[in-house]
Amino acid sequence: MTFNKRYSNLLETNGTRLCVGLDTDLAWIPDHLQAESNPILAFNKAIIEATSDLCSAYKMNLAFYESAGMKGMEALQGTLEAIPEHIITIGDAKRGDIGNTADHYAQAMFEFWGFDGLTVNPYMGTDTLETYFRYEGKCIFVLALTSNPGSAQFQRITTDGKPLYVNVIDRCLEEFGVRDQLGFVVGATHPNKLGKVRSRVGPNIPLLIPGVGTQGGDAGGTVKANDGGVAFVNVSRGISKAGSGEDFVQKAREATLDFVAQLAKEDPDARVRMAEAAL
Amino acid sequence: MTFNKRYSNLLETNGTRLCVGLDTDLAWIPDHLQAESNPILAFNKAIIEATSDLCSAYKMNLAFYESAGMKGMEALQGTLEAIPEHIITIGDAKRGDIGNTADHYAQAMFEFWGFDGLTVNPYMGTDTLETYFRYEGKCIFVLALTSNPGSAQFQRITTDGKPLYVNVIDRCLEEFGVRDQLGFVVGATHPNKLGKVRSRVGPNIPLLIPGVGTQGGDAGGTVKANDGGVAFVNVSRGISKAGSGEDFVQKAREATLDFVAQLAKEDPDARVRMAEAAL
Secondary structure, three states: OOHHHHHHHHHHHOOOOEEEEOOOOHHHOOHHHOOOOOHHHHHHHHHHHHHOOOOOEEEEEHHHHHOOHHHHHHHHHHHHHHOOOOOEEEEEEEEOOOHHHHHHHHHHHHHHOOOOEEEEOOOOOHHHOHHHHHOOOOEEEEEEEOOOHHHHOOOOOEEOOEEHHHHHHHHHHHHHHHHOOEEEEEOOOOHHHHHHHHHHHOOOOOEEEOOEOOOOEOHHHHHHHHOOOOEEEEEOHHHHOOOOOOOHHHHHHHHHHHHHHHHHHOOOOOHHHHHHHOO | OOHHHHHHHHHHHOOOOEEEEOOOOHHHOOHHHOOOOOHHHHHHHHHHHHHOOOOOEEEEEHHHHHOOHHHHHHHHHHHHHHOOOOOEEEEEEEEOOOHHHHHHHHHHHHHHOOOOEEEEOOOOOHHHOHHHHHOOOOEEEEEEEOOOHHHHOOOOOEEOOEEHHHHHHHHHHHHHHHHOOEEEEEOOOOHHHHHHHHHHHOOOOOEEEOOEOOOOEOHHHHHHHHOOOOEEEEEOHHHHOOOOOOOHHHHHHHHHHHHHHHHHHOOOOOHHHHHHHOO
């Protein structure tokens, strides 16, 4: 099944473009879970159970697992096993390296971990991204315009009469656009530019949109700018840090329902299903 | 001890700017090691034993360990333990992510693994690199101009009247230049540009220079262009794949001595010591 087909099935079932970010920091896991043999895994399992009917994807940023060493690796493995099979998993790794090395990152992310999607960094050139597209049915989200203030520094600098990130988008479309596997990362903190990217790439290129919630991106504005295209609107801390005590699961579900409702307001594809989910 | 002080001690002891890349691929480890409980680790230990008096650093590209899953993590851990303490270790991870995530990459690379140096990707802006500089005595090598052909695509595009990679260098010097921790990655496949980078940054900014050997970079030209500055000239496959049978250790040592001699030819700091090493 193609990546976009899986996505449209999920939009049918769960009715939302929400992606839940599992960027779990051992430091803020509630006290009552700290005695578990693997607190990060225990926390993630609880969040997954509370949210898997209310999202289209889970995104795991590898940094949070790598910083926890071997325990982190175990947690990531267990988390991937705990996610229901029909839900899309995105490995937010932002990898980028020359050809023979990139082969190994692709193996790690798609074969060892088994992610459905992956984020990659384009700085080294499109020849360094080629290898990821050999994996059929997987989506490769190329960093275009990120959600942090520093994105102005290089990504938005003018090159050949257009910002560098538009240049990245154009070159990637040219090289990989026909393969039905190319996606882009565009931060929710730039709704105006997000709209322009959506017009440029058309409705079928998946956009991974981080930055809603803690980072300040507005859910409604993001959905409007996305204009009904294939998209994963990611919320991490806004859900997983919604509570900090024994009721963190309930707080996470409430926060998820709230984000789902915010997204649904401007989204004709989502609205009806959300009325059901809230019941 | 500062990073540069460690480097100059090593130049004194081992007399070379050679960095040995341990990018070990399970697929080409000699047959007689494949039955070991961890073939990658067994291979690396043998290469380290054969080369640690002939290099200033080991560089491990994380991709090769990640693709081998948990066994790869074990191999990386064991490899770092096997490297003599005075030799510099560089984690070639090319990480790059927003602030709170970058904190976790820094933790992973400097606290969990304990690397002395790290490669990072500047595409997301200098605000995403800030956190790495909190670790005193560590060197942060920012990708500037990489060794692959695709480096022309974005890194060498003109922005503000200069190539993007020069822009990256200038911004990083501005932000982090005074901290005695900033380094850059500049590929050996661009000797002319390498020379210009060295003039621009001065002699004390460490340059990590990949691309000599299999990738086609010329050892002598690289050393000339580096003009006596702090540098790690990396050779990976040229050493670790020099042999493929039971004599791979001897072949690796011969190849190392050969690279060391090539580097020494144009390097007044290295020449004398190398005459000794060859004996």
